[in-house]
Amino acid sequence: xxxxxxxxxxxxxxxxxxxxxxxxxxxxxxxxxxxxxxxxxxxxxxxxxxxxxxxxxxxxxxxxxxxxxxxxxxxxxxxxxxxxxxxxxxxxxxxxxxxxxxxxxxxxxxxxxxxxxxxxxxxxxxxxxxxxxxxxxxxxxxxxxxxxxxxxxxxxxxxxxxxxxxxxxxxxxxxxxxxxxxxxxxxxxxxxxxxxxxxxxxxxxxxxxxxxxxxxxxxxxxxxxxxxxxxxxxxxxxxxxxxxxxxxxxxxxxxxxxxxxxxxxxxxxxxxxxxxx
Amino acid sequence: xxxxxxxxxxxxxxxxxxxxxxxxxxxxxxxxxxxxxxxxxxxxxxxxxxxxxxxxxxxxxxxxxxxxxxxxxxxxxxxxxxxxxxxxxxxxxxxxxxxxxxxxxxxxxxxxxxxxxxxxxxxxxxxxxxxxxxxxxxxxxxxxxxxxxxxxxxxxxxxxxxxxxxxxxxxxxxxxxxxxxxxxxxxxxxxxxxxxxxxxxxxxxxxxxxxxxxxxxxxxxxxxxxxxxxxxxxxxxxxxxxxxxxxxxxxxxxxxxxxxxxxxxxxxxxxxxxxxxxxxxxxxxxxxxxxxxxxxxxxxxxxxxxxxxxxxxxxxxxxxxxxxxxxxxxxxxxxxxxxxxxxxxxxxxxxxxxxxxxxxxxxxxxxxxxxxxxxxxxxx
Amino acid sequence: xxxxxxxxxxxxxxxxxxxxxxxxxxxxxxxxxxxxxxxxxxxxxxxxxxxxxxxxxxxxxxxxxxxxxxxxxxxxxxxxxxxxxxxxxxxxxxxxxxxxxxxxxxxxxxxxxxxxxxxxxxxxxxxxxxxxxxxxxxxxxxxxxxxxxxxxxxxxxxxxxxxxxxxxxxxxxxxxxxxxxxxxxxxxxxxxxxxxxxxxxxxxxxxxxxxxxxxxxxxxxxxxxxxxxxxxxxxxxxxxxxxxxxxxxxxxxxxxxxxxxxxxxxxxxxxxxxxxxxxxxxxxxxxxxxxxxxxxxxxxxxxxxxxxx
Numbered sequence: 032x033x034x035x036x037x038x039x040x041x042x043x044x045x046x047x048x049x050x051x052x053x054x055x056x057x058x059x060x061x062x063x064x065x066x067x068x069x070x071x072x073x074x075x076x077x078x079x080x081x082x083x084x085x086x087x088x089x090x091x092x093x094x095x096x097x098x099x100x101x102x103x104x105x106x107x108x109x110x111x112x113x114x115x116x117x118x119x120x121x122x123x124x125x126x127x128x129x130x131x132x133x134x135x136x137x138x139x140x141x142x143x144x145x146x147x148x149x150x151x152x153x154x155x156x157x158x159x160x161x162x163x164x165x166x167x168x169x170x171x172x173x174x175x176x177x178x179x180x181x182x183x184x185x186x187x188x189x190x191x192x193x194x195x196x197x198x199x200x201x202x203x204x205x206x207x208x209x210x211x212x213x214x215x216x217x218x219x220x221x222x223x224x225x226x227x228x229x230x231x232x233x234x235x236x237x238x239x240x241x242x243x244x245x246x247x248x249x250x251x252x253x254x255x256x257x258x259x260x261x262x263x264x265x266x267x268x269x270x271x272x273x274x275x276x277x278x279x280x281x282x283x284x285x286x287x288x289x290x291x292x293x294x295x296x297x298x299x300x301x302x303x304x305x306x307x308x
Numbered sequence: 309x310x311x312x313x314x315x316x317x318x319x320x321x322x323x324x325x326x327x328x329x330x331x332x333x334x335x336x337x338x339x340x341x342x343x344x345x346x347x348x349x350x351x352x353x354x355x356x357x358x359x360x361x362x363x364x365x366x367x368x369x370x371x372x373x374x375x376x377x378x379x380x381x382x383x384x385x386x387x388x389x390x391x392x393x394x395x396x397x398x399x400x401x402x403x404x405x406x407x408x409x410x411x412x413x414x415x416x417x418x419x420x421x422x423x424x425x426x427x428x429x430x431x432x433x434x435x436x437x438x439x440x441x442x443x444x445x446x447x448x449x450x451x452x453x454x455x456x457x458x459x460x461x462x463x464x465x466x467x468x469x470x471x472x473x474x475x476x477x478x479x480x481x482x483x484x485x486x487x488x489x490x491x492x493x494x495x496x497x498x499x500x501x502x503x504x505x506x507x508x509x510x511x512x513x514x515x516x517x518x519x520x521x522x523x524x525x526x527x528x529x530x531x532x533x534x535x536x537x538x539x540x541x542x543x544x545x546x547x548x549x550x551x552x553x554x555x556x557x558x559x560x561x562x563x564x565x566x567x568x569x570x571x572x573x574x575x576x577x578x579x580x581x582x583x584x585x586x587x588x589x590x591x592x593x594x595x596x597x598x599x600x601x602x603x604x605x606x607x608x609x610x611x612x613x614x615x616x617x618x619x620x621x622x623x624x625x626x627x628x629x630x631x632x633x634x635x636x637x638x639x640x641x642x643x644x645x646x647x648x649x650x651x652x653x654x655x656x657x658x659x660x661x662x663x664x665x666x667x668x669x670x671x672x673x674x675x676x677x678x679x680x681x682x683x684x685x686x687x688x
Numbered sequence: 689x690x691x692x693x694x695x696x697x698x699x700x701x702x703x704x705x706x707x708x709x710x711x712x713x714x715x716x717x718x719x720x721x722x723x724x725x726x727x728x729x730x731x732x733x734x735x736x737x738x739x740x741x742x743x744x745x746x747x748x749x750x751x752x753x754x755x756x757x758x759x760x761x762x763x764x765x766x767x768x769x770x771x772x773x774x775x776x777x778x779x780x781x782x783x784x785x786x787x788x789x790x791x792x793x794x795x796x797x798x799x800x801x802x803x804x805x806x807x808x809x810x811x812x813x814x815x816x817x818x819x820x821x822x823x824x825x826x827x828x829x830x831x832x833x834x835x836x837x838x839x840x841x842x843x844x845x846x847x848x849x850x851x852x853x854x855x856x857x858x859x860x861x862x863x864x865x866x867x868x869x870x871x872x873x874x875x876x877x878x879x880x881x882x883x884x885x886x887x888x889x890x891x892x893x894x895x896x897x898x899x900x901x902x903x904x905x906x907x908x909x910x911x912x913x914x915x916x917x918x919x920x921x922x923x924x925x926x927x928x929x930x931x932x933x934x935x936x937x938x939x940x941x942x943x944x945x946x947x948x949x950x951x952x953x954x955x956x957x958x959x960x961x962x963x964x965x966x967x968x969x970x971x972x973x974x975x976x977x978x979x980x981x982x983x984x985x986x987x988x989x990x991x992x993x994x995x996x997x
Contacts, residue, residue, distance in 0.1 A: 050795060061825045061868070062825075065828070149977070150929040150977065157738060223397055275824060374703070
């Protein structure tokens with residue numbers, strides 16, 4: 032009996048390890064390969080696979096010609112602005128959902144989350160008309176306004192869990208100690224939700240950074256997002272594959288850095304109340 | 309430093325009524341204990357006084373000032389929460405110092421430092437000051453929470469089971485500490501507990517609360533010796549009071565009681581008899597605490613025969629449960645006596661130590677030497 | 689010294705109501721959310737309205753046309769084709785990603801060592817990559833002249849695999865990209881769920897000597913149900929309206945092989961400038977999403993309370 036079980040466990044262990052290795056290759060190899068060919072000259076591109084003389088030409092080309100750097104900057108401005116708005120709007124909302132009891136609270140909470148699910152194009156089509164009427168089309172303000180919808184629902188849901196974990200008595204104790212409501216909020220609550228806030232804000236940033244549809248349809252001449260800009264490297268019949276790789280690398284780099292920063296909080300942040308404490 | 313009053317207060321949470329028509333009047337500098345079983349509404353009373361929640365009906369007064377809807381921070385009360393409610397991101401030192409660093413109660417830093425250290429020494433947590441509350445044990449956290457409150461000099465201290473998570477020895481010493489502190493500071497204290505020894509030893513007065521209503525307010529002696537209802541009587545004492553059914557009889561002008569275990573009539577003291585006659589009751593419930601019962605291992609006159617059902621050793625004493633007719637009688641005996649289960653035992657109920665209740669309303673009727681008992685019994 | 693603290697100023701007058709600022713506080717707190725929520729609700733109602741007009745981006749005037757757009761849509765072939773593509777895409781993506789994510793999460797959770805700890809971080813990376821960039825990478829790798837995948841397939845005698853260029857392999861190709869990007873999402877959520885599982889039932893199961901499969905079936909799966917459901921909700925709602933990957937690979941082609949509802953609505957609105965024709969399709973999509981997700985959320989709440997209770 033025991034023999035059987037351990038043999039079964041052993042087979043399972045080997046199978047799962049093999050499986051993990053294969054999936055890891057599938058998952059990580061494209062990223063590694065991207066880094067490799069970003070250093071490849073156009074000449075080496077066709078001749079070699081892994082061994083070649085590395086060059087920085089591709090980086091030089093992408094960074095100096097075209098508007099990729101500007102797109103990177105635009106994207107950064109829009110995403111930072113959107114994250115800022117999301118935090119300002121979302122933190123109080125998350126607090127309200129965690130602390131106040133009102134009728135149909137769960138419905139409201141779900142409605143907020145369902146914005147995340149709604150088809151983006153459904154919003155974009157009327158927004159396109161509204162934006163043009165209000166002269167918001169192709170402006171930073173308009174883009175920030177629409178981008179903050181991307182992360183807001185998630186931010187609210189993540190932070191709601193954090194607020195719910197703080198005993199309400201602690202807030203009361205602080206009030207009795209003489210703190211005003213604003214002081215309680217900023218001196219007692221914000222420090223306690225900070226890990227969640229940082230994680231959620233960075234996650235929001237990543238979602239904004241990756242967004243494609245809004246950038247494709249609601250801006251284009253003055254402002255270009257990095258995803259839309261990257262697409263031009265496919266569309267034009269370029270043979271500068273190295274530059275494609277560099278463009279991808281530049282678009283991904285900030286996110287990988289952020290991912291490493293928040294990975295500790297990521298699991299907790301995305302647990303949706305399934306994990307407590 | 310204030311008289312605290314609740315005047316016909318009703319508090320509801322949704323459809324649940326937590327407190328109904330509660331009135332209490334806590335005198336200035338009084339140590340007032342609110343005592344009752346879990347879910348009775350004890351914490352609700354504190355929350356109303358602190359301003360954490362507002363009553364649906366009735367008034368809250370500090371001295372003569374109405375406090376309804378006044379914000380918690382404007383009330384100047386210090387509260388010890390049952391779940392400590394410490395600030396997890398601040399050190400123990402900062403927790404205790406927090407009130408003195410707010411705009412409202414600002415103190416110069418040297419005063420803060422001195423006060424924090426004084427209170428920490430008193431609470432025996434001086435070595436924890438630089439730690440975070442998460443690095444402290446439950447007992448230590450409770451003392452930190454107490455310290456955070458005691459560093460203040462408020463209108464009233466509100467304490468919600470502040471000793472509940474301490475071990476027995478520490479609880480005893482902290483209880484004494486609290487009592488002497490309160491006597492020295494002269495600050496009104498409202499103390500919630502479900503532990504009757506705490507209630508009896510700390511409280512100048514005890515309010516017994518049950519299902520959102522006050523059952524009785526009185527000194528420790530009053531609630532112990534002169535409980536207004538059988539319910540209150542059952543809440544106090546080491547082993548629960550024994551309630552027996554009795555029949556009032558009269559023979560040659562002397563009032564007696566017949567217990568359901570035989571035909572014998574036990575005479576009652578004159579003051580008790582008079583009152584029973586006046587009330588004109590036929591059936592009574594009589595409460596006997598353990599020490600109101602004598603026992604014998606031999607048959608004796610006036611003793612009724614029972615059978616030992618269980619005996620439970622409690623260190624230096626033994627709690628004996630005797631089955632007698634349909635009833636189970638509990639009382640305490642010395643540890644040096646040996647008892648066997650099912651052994652016959654003979655019990656005698658001292659009518660001069662019994663507490664008489666109305667058999668239907670379960671309300672207090674009379675007991676022997678009421679006035680003496682009010683001042684403190686010679687026994688128990 | 690203790691006595692010198694400021695005493696509360698007490699007024700004799702009685703407040704009969706909560707002061708205004710206290711009663712308003714909850715409203716003030718949620719005010720910003722309400723404002724931005726209205727900002728998203730207004731375009732939505734606008735969209736419903738557009739579906740009843742012949743509104744176009746090119747013409748300055750528009751007319752009310754009633755249900756004409758809707759009727760034409762239901763009568764036409766394109767809509768049903770797009771719906772079918774949407775369903776195919778969604779089911780394929782969900783089955784592959786949920787299955788793969790679950791198996792990897794369980795494999796990673798079997799042991800806690802340096803290898804699995806590193807993988808738990810590294811395997812999340814693709815989620816950080818924008819679907820458009822992922823497509824870019826895919827194009828690079830499958831490029832017939834420089835692509836590493838192409839070279840790899842050459843080893844097996846496969847030359848010039850058509851990928852997105854042929855309608856028979858297009859769906860497979862986009863699902864492959866979708867899988868690469870979104871399996872980490874499933875993995876992440878299920879890992880979070882696994883981490884939150886209580887330990888004691890497992891200890892008692894071990895004492896009872898239940899087999900690994902039995903433990904999985906009777907313990908892990910039911911306990912994970914809420915997490916699996918919430919993951920499913922998120923993935924479903926994203927896959928059913930997938931736009932970026934298909935747009936950046938083929939814009940719905942070859943032909944209309946990959947023309948799902950999102951792309952079809954995009955084409956009608958921005959290429960053919962007919963907003964009145966585009967909106968009904970996307971409203972249908974929205975109704976489907978809402979219907980399924982509300983059912984799933986109900987199931988999720990039920991599973992969650994069943995586990996807690």
